[in-house]
Amino acid sequence: MIFFDKNYYSADFFFKNKFGKKVYKISIDAGFTCPNRDGSISSSGCIFCSPRGSGDFCSSTALSITNQISEGIKKIHAKNTNGLLLPYFQAFTNTYAPVDTLRAMYEEAISYPGAVGVAIATRPDCLSDDVIELLSDLSQRTYVQVELGLQTIHDDIAFFINRGYDLKSFEYNYYRLRKLNVHIVIHQIIGLPGETIDDYKFFIRYISAIKADGIKIQMLHIMKDTLLEQYHIKNPVHCMSINQYIDTVSELLTIIEPGIVIHRLTGDAPWKTLIEPQWSTDKKRILNGIQAKLKLSLNNK
Ligand code: SF4
Numbered sequence: 001m002i003f004f005d006k007n008y009y010s011a012d013f014f015f016k017n018k019f020g021k022k023v024y025k026i027s028i029d030a031g032f033t034c035p036n037r038d039g040s041i042s043s044s045g046c047i048f049c050s051p052r053g054s055g056d057f058c059s060s061t062a063l064s065i066t067n068q069i070s071e072g073i074k075k076i077h078a079k080n081t082n083g084l085l086l087p088y089f090q091a092f093t094n095t096y097a098p099v100d101t102l103r104a105m106y107e108e109a110i111s112y113p114g115a116v117g118v119a120i121a122t123r124p125d126c127l128s129d130d131v132i133e134l135l136s137d138l139s140q141r142t143y144v145q146v147e148l149g150l151q152t153i154h155d156d157i158a159f160f161i162n163r164g165y166d167l168k169s170f171e172y173n174y175y176r177l178r179k180l181n182v183h184i185v186i187h188q189i190i191g192l193p194g195e196t197i198d199d200y201k202f203f204i205r206y207i208s209a210i211k212a213d214g215i216k217i218q219m220l221h222i223m224k225d226t227l228l229e230q231y232h233i234k235n236p237v238h239c240m241s242i243n244q245y246i247d248t249v250s251e252l253l254t255i256i257e258p259g260i261v262i263h264r265l266t267g268d269a270p271w272k273t274l275i276e277p278q279w280s281t282d283k284k285r286i287l288n289g290i291q292a293k294l295k296l297s298l299n300n301k
Contacts, residue, residue: 007253007295007298008256009258009262011261015084015086018116019084021082021083021084022082022083023085023086023116024076024083024084025086025088026069026072026073026076026087027059028059028065028069028087028088028089028090028109029052029058029059029060029061029068029090029092030061030091030094030097032093032096033093033096034092034096034123035126036049036093036123036162036163036164037092041125041164042164044227045162045227046151046161046162046163047162047226047228047231048161048189048220048226048228050225050273054090054121056269056270056273057270059071059072065087065105066108066112069085085114085115086115086119086143086145087110087115087119088118089118090119090121093121095122095123095126095127095128096123096126099128099130099131102134106138110141116142117142118138118142118145119144119145120145120146121149122148123148123149124165124170124174124177125164125165125169125173127173127176132176135177135180135182136180139180139182140181143183144181144183145182145214146177146183146184147186147216148170148184148185148186148187149163150170150187150188150203150207151187151189151192152188152189152192153167153203153206154167154195156194157195157199160192171210178210183214184212185216185261185263186207186215188204188215188216188218189220190218190219190240191239191240192220193237193238200248200252204252204256205255207260208255208256208257208260211257213260214263215256216263216264217262217265218264219239219240219280221267221269221277221280222239222277223274224273225273229275241277241279242277242282242289243289245277246289246290246293247293249290254294265286265287265290266280266287267280
């Protein structure tokens with residue numbers, strides 16, 4: 001199946017089709033924390049989680065939501081001005097606050113001129129009844145994308161990465177969310193110690209079976225000031241090569257349910273704090289490599 005210039009269902013295509021224009025995601029750090037960081041579940045967090053809770057490219061929390069979006073637009077406008085916006089609550093757990101606080105912040109984001117809706121990254125165990133009600137209300141008025149950082153479907157690996165919830169908890173909350181009109185994106189990490197291509201395929205088949213709307217795939221990043229860095233010093237983690245990553249992801253794209261939107265195929269890590277793999281900063285090479293691989297496998301069919 002060929003979508004636009006890519007050989008998979010890209011987020012670019014999905015958004016252009018839905019909103020008639022390119023949509024730019026603007027990352028926001030709303031100043032939240034995470035139950036896996038504040039001591040409620042644990043105080044150390046997932047082993048790969050950076051001190052900024054995966055919000056390394058967000059603007060300062062000292063800025064309001066509106067001002068963070070304005071700052072994000074300035075960065076994008078250096079490259080392109082003709083697009084719409086999707087404010088993305090990215091850092092830490094973005095449903096982990098009193099529901100009135102969440103409502104005020106989401107409303108501020110969706111009322112920004114050019115915003116097509118809102119994207120919210122969170123944990124499945126942080127979807128209280130109040131939050132579900134809020135998301136339900138929002139989703140009847142605008143586009144709502146909820147991102148869940150599942151990363152692996154194996155409970156032993158989840159325990160190793162200190163994710164802090166099991167697959168049963170994920171499934172229970174996923175299906176509560178599934179009843180709403182929201183676009184659910186699941187995150188997968190390639191390269192977790194102990195996992196192989198069979199595990200990655202299992203993950204892809206799993207999210208296809210539960211009818212997720214989208215997926216974000218990225219390589220494991222070993223970053224400074226994380227638990228994973230400490231682990232890596234004592235037990236060096238084998239990182240795959242760029243070609244192995246390209247081959248792996250290309251293979252996964254050939255088995256994924258065609259209706260699932262591919263929101264990401266690489267990861268972003270600030271080069272100053274990235275330890276391994278250094279090749280992951282070359283996003284263009286990775287994406288071109290995946291394209292070339294997919295083209296080749298289509299031509300050989
Ligand atoms: S759930 Fe997210 S914010 Fe919380 S520790 Fe894990 S990666 Fe970090």
